Amino acid sequence: MGDLKPAAHDKADLRREMRRRRLALADRTDRSTVIWSQVVAVPEVVAATRILVFSSIPGEPETQPFIDWAKLAGKMTAVPEDEVDPAWPEVVIVPGVAFTFAGHRLGQGGGWYDRFLADVRPDCLTIGVGFAEQIVDTIPTEAHDVTLDRVITDARAETG
Numbered sequence: 001m002g003d004l005k006p007a008a009h010d011k012a013d014l015r016r017e018m019r020r021r022r023l024a025l026a027d028r029t030d031r032s033t034v035i036w037s038q039v040v041a042v043p044e045v046v047a048a049t050r051i052l053v054f055s056s057i058p059g060e061p062e063t064q065p066f067i068d069w070a071k072l073a074g075k076m077t078a079v080p081e082d083e084v085d086p087a088w089p090e091v092v093i094v095p096g097v098a099f100t101f102a103g104h105r106l107g108q109g110g111g112w113y114d115r116f117l118a119d120v121r122p123d124c125l126t127i128g129v130g131f132a133e134q135i136v137d138t139i140p141t142e143a144h145d146v147t148l149d150r151v152i153t154d155a156r157a158e159t160g
Contacts, residue, residue, distance in 0.1 A: 010140040014106055018098040021133050022059035028131070032062040034154040035129050040069055042150070044125040045091055048075060052089040055079045060095045061129050080112060086119035094128045094148060103128070103148040104139040117146040125149050 025031070039045055051070055056063045070077045078084045094113055098106040105128050107113055117126055128148040132155035 011106060011109070014136070014139065015097050015109060018106065018134060018136075019059065022097070022131065025059070025131055025133065028059070029062055031131055031154040033065060035061045035131075035152055036066045036069065038152050039066060039093065039127065039129065042125075042127065042152075045127075048090040048125075050076045050078075050089050051091045051093065052078050052080070052084055053093040054095045055081065056095070061131070063093075066093070080116070086116055087121055089120065089124055091125045091127065092117065092120060094126060096128050096130055096134065098134050098136050098139055099128045099130055099148075099151045099153075100136060100139055101151055103151060104141055104145065105148055105151075106139045111144070114144050114146050117148075118144070127152060129153070 045051070053063050053066060053070070054060070067077050078088070094105065094117070096105040096107055105113075120126070126146070126148045128151040130151070130153055132153045135151075135153060135155075
């Protein structure tokens with residue numbers, strides 16, 4: 001139990017720095033478009049009929065263009081506020097404060113995504129999306145942290 005405190009402290013420091021870095025980005029709208037162009041090229045996203053995506057907050061990739069694309073493509077979308085059952089989505093698009101290309105993610109600190117992703121079906125693809133500045137070499141992890149299948153930024157996409 002004593003090991004959790006240093007990880008939590010390290011996470012808080014990293015979260016603070018990454019939030020500052022993310023909010024300093026001036027061209028989020030254009031860069032969000034680049035992110036979504038990569039997401040919609042993922043075969044599992046193209047094939048999916050049910051996608052859980054997030055409602056963006058300041059500093060995150062703007063999700064409305066992706067939601068509009070999904071609706072035009074005949075896909076059902078939901079956001080966490082819809083209280084979706086973890087068995088429902090075929091793809092989950094996950095925000096974060098920081099990511100590694102190995103699929104580790106640092107979220108806002110509430111743990112909602114870690115709890116939700118722990119219960120998704122085995123064939124559900126999880127994709128973290130963020131800006132290139134949100135990629136770090138390592139993130140302090142704890143036993144409950146869920147590793148994502150892929151991470152996509154405006155600079156590149158990687159499989160975790």
